[in-house]
Amino acid sequence: MPPDSTDLLQGTLEMLVLKALSLEPMHGWGIGNRIGQLSRDAFEIQQGSLYPALQRMLRKGWISSEWRITENNRRARYYLLTRAGRRQLDTETAAWERASTAVNGILRARLAEGG
């Protein structure tokens, strides 16, 4: 399978979805809401873009879905993190941390030299 994070935005969105779902199973609106909360609305995405992302992640086997009844007694499609999804989250988190550490290091070095 080709690398999953070629598209930075797409990859990031998927990582955020994984992160949101790592806490509990949620429906689409809930995931969007949670990402908004977690990022303090730093990511301006159209909410509709969640659904293609969820569809891709279903195919990758990172998440599964089932219809449940919400607390308000309505039918909604809930997404659950699979074991593969959890592994993917760990990998991506680690990779992200490595990358951001590296990038931060570079940026600081630049600043130190230039400053």
Next chain:
Amino acid sequence: MGVLSDLRERLRALVFRGRVERDMAEEMRFHLAREIEERVRHGATPAAARREAQLAFGGVEQWKEVTRDARGTRMLEDLVRDLRQTWRGLRRSPGFAATVILTLGLGIGANAAMFGVIDRLMFRPFPLLRDPGTVHRVYLQTTYQGRNSANTVFPYTRYLDLQGATTRFAEYAAVSEWRFGVGGGGEDIRVRKVAGVSASFFGFFDAAPALGRYFGPAEDVVPMGALVAVISHAYWQGDFGSADVVGRVLKVGQLSYTIVGVAPVGFVGTVSGGTPDVFVPITTIPANLGPWSAGDYFTAYNWDLTEMLVRRAPGVSVAEASADLARAYVRSRAAARALNPRVLADSLVRPRALAGPVKTAAGPQASPEARVLLWVAGVAGIVLIIACASVANLMLARVIRRRRELTVQLALGVSRGRLVAQCVTESLVLALCGCFAGLLVAQGSGVAIRSLLLPEGSAFNLADDWRTIGVALGLAVACTLLTAIGPAVVATRTDLATMLKAGARDGGRRRSAFQVGLLVLQVALSVVLLAGAGLFVSSFRHARALPLGYDPRPVLEVISDYRSPTMSEEDRATARRRLLAEASALPGVEFAAAINSGLFRTNTAELRVPGIDSVAGLGRFNFQMATSEYFKVMRIEVLRGRGLEADDRAGAPRVTVVSQAMAEALWPGRDPIGECIHVGLGQAPELGLAECTTVVGVAANTVQQAFADDPMYMYYLPMEQLAPELTSTMLLRMSGSKASAEMERVRLELTARMPGDGFVVVRPLQQIVDDKSRSWRLGATLFAVFGGLAFVVAAVGLYGLVSYDVEGRSRELGVRAALGARPGAVVRLVVGQGVRLALSGVVIGVAIALAASRWVEPLLFQQSAWDPRVHGAVAGGMLLVALGASLVPALRSMRLDPSIVLREE
């Protein structure tokens, strides 16, 4: 894991497509509802909350599309959806669907049938032939006095010469086709196809014998091969009940052969006209025919006995192979010249050779039938183009009508690519249905065409004919592309804003130049085809109406075969005389005569006429030698003097009867009776030339040569005088008007009177005449059928376009009516436009037909390709159809109520 989940999701998307779609819609609906709820909870008014929620989500339909893409089953899903949509669309307009399927079906069917026949006749390799690409038939070509000829049958000596003097070939074989009486002991003698082949012939095939063995080189030697035979599988199964026949004796022709083997199923050799039942060594053929030819057939060059097959050695090109053969041919001609100084010099005849197609129909000297067939195949192609143009026009009109629907789809975010895909799917479905219909048409018509063209007994079954099915499918795909272009262009060119604003009122109702072009093309091509059809039908009528100068219907041709090589000439002559007498005495036989050659087999002899320098310069003079009752048998009118009489026998003064045309050519303005001609013929040609043969009568002109425009110079000589031993051919005039009914009785009665294993072959003279006019009959039939087809297709197209047009202009016409235009004026307007369109097509079509006349002319018979009657009738007919096709919708438009039309929408 990833692979499995991927597969699962994709399958789900495909199999439970409806549910997946519903889930997605519900999920998004839930999302929006929840979002609105949330915003209301934060204090927004419901209306503002809804607006904001929609903004935050983005276009629902767009996100649905992107999500569908993410399912990874896009292509298939789209296809399924397009197919469904096509199915629904076509069910809504069954008339349209039926018209298109029928039109394409006829077009594809005509082409599939023609391909099936042409493929069988020309291209499909003979079954079981090993590596057919390297196998060739040898054609020996000459050009004498500007006339090209290509011989495939030449002396056996030449075959040996070519084999000995060429180096570029791996294999050589000689093949010679005959029809012999096969079997013995009375009733079960049948005339069968017998192939005399060299022992090397079987090596060309990957075909082990079903039983026994083939014969070998030691059994195929000059002067006389071994009397061994291989029989065909069908003959073995049919007549021998698959018994162990090896070692049995079978009388073939005049000789008795021992069966040594049975060819496998499907083995037909390389004979184009029906499968031979028996294969014998070619070196036994001469002895089988009689002692006259058996002695020198392999050293002399006077008997065209054999055809020749060669296989190129590896790495040798066709050009090299042909050059090699040509060199050998020149040497062989030199050898022939050494024996006979009258062999023309190479500089006069330019001898060449060709390693050409095994099937003669594909070779340089194809039969007129094969040439007509190629023409007709071209015609079938044009019919298909017309059909495609017509269908494209119908589809275009349809898509233009649905333009508003398309616009809405575009506005909803459906991509233009998807719209094109929809158009193509619709075309494809229709074309495939058409393809299926076409194969049914082809199966039906192919059987009919086959009976006219292909050797008897050859199968025409398309069910397992993958070449033809493949061609039909290929045509269907081509039709799809051709017919989908127009609608696809319209679909993609649709301009959103203007379309939505304009509404259905004039939603692209204007006729596009493309549509007009298609229609004009259709009409023009139909006119070309109809003109061709007219010319061929008229040719055929001429050929049929041609006064033959005799009445073949009540006449039977009888050929006797004594099958006894040891019979002396005297005995044979006696037997023939007895048979002629017995035949005359048969009940139902009015007259009987012996002749020296059948109809349409030319005979010429050296002819000198006092006072004329070169008789040959005046044309070709043919003679028929016959016994005294000949003119009565044929019912040829004797115009002056007398016919042949029983007293014109050996020892009596030499006499002849000449045809009227010959008399006028030789003695213009004079009485030919009593004139003298000198004929180098009979047992002593020199004597004949020295002696005067007196003209004693003038007979009506007859068509006894090729049907071509022939001056009909014929003269008749008494057979009893020049060849009292008679010949094996007799003509019997029956008392009924149709001889074919009596054929079997005559055959049985005469065969019973033949000594030993002798037998007779009987066939109606009419059949020989019919065979001669076959190429015209074929051309006339097929051209008429295809011309009619094109006519119908063009008429349907014209009607469809005009009526769509009128329907689209109903508002405009309504306005005109409301403004006081009289109904007549409206009709004139509509019809005028239709007819103008057709007229331009007709003009172009007639121009093309006239330009093509040069190539058609040689195929016609007493018919000018410029015949104004034919072209006029076709043009008039087409215009009438255009008139009718536009009149119907025009009249319908007249009944429109302007107030309703204007209130619409």
